[in-house]
Amino acid sequence: MRPLFGPLLRPEGTLFRLWAPDAKRVSLALPEGGPVAMEPVEDGFFEVLLPEARAGQRYRFLVGGRRAVPDPAARRQDGDVMGWSVVRAELPPLRQARPPRPWHEVVLAELHVGTATPKGSFEALIGRLDHFAENGITAIELMPVADFPGRRNWGYDGVLPFAPDEAYGSPAALRVLVDAAHERGLGVMLDVVYNHFGPEGNFLPAYAKKFFTEAHHTPWGAAIDLEQPLVRRFFVENALMWLGEYDFDGLRFDAVHAFAPPGGDLLLAELAEACRAVKPEAWLVLENDHNAARWLERDAEGRPRFYTAQWNDDAHHALHVAVTGEVSGYYGDYAEDPVAALGRAMAEGFVYQGEASAHRAGEPRGERSAHLPPTAFVNFAQNHDQIGNRPLGDRLAGAVEPERLAFLRFLLLLGPAIPMVFQGEEAGIETPFPFFCDFSGDLADAVRQGRAKEFAEFFATAGELPDPLAPETMESARLDWDRMTPEALVSFRSLAAQRRRLVWPLLAGTYGGAELRREGAILFWRWRFEAGVLCLLANPDVVPSEIRLQPRQDGVTVGEAVFDGTHTRLGAWSACAWVEPA
DSSP states (O other): OOOOSSOEEETTEEEEEEEOTTOSOEEEEOSSSOOEEOEEOGGGEEEEEETTOOTTOEEEEEETTTEEEOOTTOSEEESSTTSEEEOOOOOOOOSSOOOOOOGGGOOEEEEOTTTSSSSOSHHHHHTTHHHHHHTTOOEEEEOOOEEOSSSOOOSTTOSEEEEEOTTTOOHHHHHHHHHHHHHTTOEEEEEEOOSOOOSSSOOHHHHOGGGEEEEEEETTEEEEOTTSHHHHHHHHHHHHHHHHTSOOSEEEETTGGGSOTTHHHHHHHHHHHHHHHHOTTOEEEEOOTTOOGGGGOBOTTSOBSSOSEEEOHHHHHHHHHHHHOOOSGGGGGGOSOHHHHHHHHHHHSOSOSSEEEGGGTTEEEOOOOTTSOGGGEEEESOOHHHHHTSTTOOOGGGTSOHHHHHHHHHHHHHSSSEEEEETTGGGTOOOOOOOOOOOOHHHHHHHHHHHHHHHHHHOSOOOSOOOTTSHHHHHHTSOOGGGOOTTTTHHHHHHHHHIIIIIHHHHTSOEEEEEEEEETTEEEEEEEETTEEEEEEEEOSSSOEEESOOOOTTSEEESOEEEOSSOEEEOTTEEEEEEEOO
């Protein structure tokens, strides 16, 4: 695919392009010398070839002769989003090309580059990669790294999606990080945001009004107009850059339920097709509150037709309600019978497969998902949203008993869905992850007020909130590596080894469906695969319970379990997993 957006290095110089269909004239501004007029060409683009411009050249665009704006497709930015765009040099070559790890072998850790290490950089994260490889994690997922305003951000306020934020390091440093992970046998995913731009530093409305539509609105304002082919092309080129130039193994697409219809479906189809043309085995993962199972369908050989998997919020909510008893906000949809919700989430993927959702004013939500393989779902007990969108950014490790945490960890690692932990969760640390950003003035006040209002609606008592604009709020989220001790990691490392032994060989073959049996609070799942049947027995309740069942003796158990030959008695928050012949 010939790129349309961003500067192109050619033997005869650098071609600069800007899509500005609402501009009458556009010039190229350089640090030295006067502006260079750009010529209008087809489809609303302006371009100019500068023979003397090479890698490292700083530039901006002057729209209408006066307004200086960055290149929205800049591959590098100097001086934050209001600074100079930079012509990026070629990225370092691969040191050792390796085939990607099979998706069914993924044990995922979600990371925020700015807080995952003391220095918060791509380079610093390289020094911590051995931790993941040695403790059973097989892939890392970076929260968005696209250029955002200021020095602190979760990443979802990015405005220059092609440029890694300079707070984390250079594009070359990011490329080296991916390569270093691959050398250790780790896969690397990146979270990308195509449903909105951040509230500061987005100049597209000034010269490309077609990028947005007032016909649809999102929580972040006017929706991106995905009916425009060039708008969709912008995001497709971005995805291909991460996969092709940086060699990421996969992408996680943030909140695709916020894509404005009908262009949203067009973009999802085009993204999947283009990404698989560049990297056929790419891990393409959705966040989609609509539970649209059609995007997760498999072909006759079991390969994804479109997307590899979806973050399974339903499974998280069911687990959370069962373990904590919280029922406010969207958790109310799982409060009537959390055990049943948990059973269905692990057996069939989605809890809501077309049923009415009270949290959504009785509207039906979801599509049938029971036929999909478990690897079409990424399950988790915590992630950046479910921690950071709490008033204090508190984790489960500081809120529930150790036996409940052990129970959650067991279900995630010995269930057949792809498991994910949030940075440090593998060691059970309590380091909070509150929301933080780096705005100023009226925007900063609006963020403070908005967060307070959101928490007041969701939580009965929020107490004093961390100031999301304060530097110390981000500092409080920095991972405490002194607590990532071998002793703290014993349980996770052991379960990851059992997952390799029991679960991976089954997931490598054909899936034949799941069965769920319930007796009181006890749940018994049987997932059928070509190579065997994965069995999991669990008691997600505060009291012991009994079932007429005898697990195999070569299984794995968490919590108290007593087998008397005909019955199994499970203590509170206890579970067993084993494999039976096909």
